[in-house]
Amino acid sequence: MVDEGSNETDVTVEFVCVFWDYNPKNGEGGKWSEEGCRMVSTNDTEIVCACNHLTSFAVLVRFSSDIEESPYHVVLSVITIIGCVISIIGLSFTLVVMLLIRSVRIKQQTHVHFNLCLALVGLYLSFLLGVDRTKIPGVCKAMTSLIYFFCLSSVAWMSVEAFYIYMLIWKYKRNSIHHLVTVAVLLAWGLPAVGAIIIIFFDHGHNYEESPD
Structure with a gap:
């Protein structure tokens, strides 16, 4: 959890192993996809990912928060x-x-x-x-x-x-x-x-x- 200075908001940080999909099934020009990729290990200094194919890889940070509706x-x-x-x-x-x-x-x-x-x-x-x-x-x-x-x-x-x-x-x-x-x-x-x-x-x-x- 990351404290954002408010008692009502907790932000969860998640690291995601992805690759750039040039031919997505929905017909868009391209998007990040998790298909075939998984996280092997993570610590304070590094993140290890494994994928079953070769292409452009990246580690993205996904934020999610539990914010009470005003x-x-x-x-x-x-x-x-x-x-x-x-x-x-x-x-x-x-x-x-x-x-x-x-x-x-x-x-x-x-x-x-x-x-x-x-x-x-x-x-x-x-x-x-x-x-x-x-x-x-x-x-x-x-x-x-x-x-x-x-x-x-x-x-x-x-x-x-x-x-x-x-x-x-x-x-x-x-x-x-x-x-x-x-x-x-x-x-x-x-x-x-x-x-x-x-x-x-x-x-x-x-x-x-x-x-x-």
């Missing part, structure tokens, strides 16, 4: 969940009003508001349903893509809102505003979708699974 973490998590739920309820009510009241539905600005609310609802739902889904890499990757998509869409529709207000202030023609909404639907949903597709099909990197530590 009560503030639980409180903040609850506050975040409550805030997201309240936002989803409010946004859903707004969407229903826009759909049911015809005098509101036919306005051009309502189309922009509707899409922004829809993107925010998708963002909050994806966050609530997927922020803790990290144990299965495929599910984690899918939820990451959804959060990424709706986050970019929300920012895009906020930008459309700002530009729409600018056009109203400078009294652009109604046809120009209608054309803006049509283009905005394609760009504000299409570009984030392209980014999400790239993540799903072309990004074969790391960090789509829960860290074992």
Whole structure:
């Protein structure tokens, strides 16, 4: 045990014999692996390892700690969940009003508001349903893509809102505003979708699974 100056934290230091695996089974570019290697002996001055193959070897230091979860973490998590739920309820009510009241539905600005609310609802739902889904890499990757998509869409529709207000202030023609909404639907949903597709099909990197530590 290594004393870190706190009674609540004990850090365990473990030495690990590893080699650099250039062709890992999971398709990544390379990683440290313990396969075929074991520790023979260790003392204060040296560590002896034995491996059944030849490659690049190293001794890594693995730290693990028993840290009590802070009560503030639980409180903040609850506050975040409550805030997201309240936002989803409010946004859903707004969407229903826009759909049911015809005098509101036919306005051009309502189309922009509707899409922004829809993107925010998708963002909050994806966050609530997927922020803790990290144990299965495929599910984690899918939820990451959804959060990424709706986050970019929300920012895009906020930008459309700002530009729409600018056009109203400078009294652009109604046809120009209608054309803006049509283009905005394609760009504000299409570009984030392209980014999400790239993540799903072309990004074969790391960090789509829960860290074992």
